[in-house]
Amino acid sequence: MLRQYLYCPRKIYWRDVAKIPRPPTYLMDKGTEFHKRKSDKQYIYKNSLATYREFYIEIQSLRLKAVVDLVVEYTDHLRVVEYKHSIPIPTPKGYLVQLASHVILSEAHFNKPVTTVEVRREGGFHVELIITEENKQEVLQTRDLIEQLMDDGSLPKPCENKRRCYPCEYRRVCKIA
Numbered sequence: 001m002l003r004q005y006l007y008c009p010r011k012i013y014w015r016d017v018a019k020i021p022r023p024p025t026y027l028m029d030k031g032t033e034f035h036k037r038k039s040d041k042q043y044i045y046k047n048s049l050a051t052y053r054e055f056y057i058e059i060q061s062l063r064l065k066a067v068v069d070l071v072v073e074y075t076d077h078l079r080v081v082e083y084k085h086s087i088p089i090p091t092p093k094g095y096l097v098q099l100a101s102h103v104i105l106s107e108a109h110f111n112k113p114v115t116t117v118e119v120r121r122e123g124g125f126h127v128e129l130i131i132t133e134e135n136k137q138e139v140l141q142t143r144d145l146i147e148q149l150m151d152d153g154s155l156p157k158p159c160e161n162k163r164r165c166y167p168c169e170y171r172r173v174c175k176i177a
């Protein structure tokens, strides 16, 4: 929801307030396929390390929850891994804030710092991202904005950047030509 909200708040409105199911798009299909295909064999960690895949974490006091693709637990730190079909450069704000939420949740759950955040793409390509304190603050701010939107229930303004509308699954609902 954080990532969707930062892309365009209307996406959250259509899906979670108006309850209009998300019509699948080519990019969504590719992303789902990739998540199904991603093979643990590609990403082997030493046997001695505890690995948590598709790991659901909910911290009620933070009003945050997520399924983290992979958490690798070392003695005194954690590595958080996210699988993406594509890794745009520069990294969109929504990606950073989504991953910052995974960092916050993992650190709270395991009580250890996350020292590495990695995004992996098919074929072994991966990048490490720096998640800042500012990104963590943005998680909490965006969470509050989403809660407001859900409580308020009114339709947000359309996205100012019309280039975002073209691949959006709610383009027809928004009546964007």
Ligand code: SF4
Pocket (backbone or CB within 6 Å): 007, 008, 009, 010, 011, 157, 158, 159, 164, 165, 166, 168, 169, 170, 171, 172, 174, 176
């Ligand atoms: S079509 Fe554009 S305005 Fe409508 S939800 Fe998608 S991004 Fe937002």
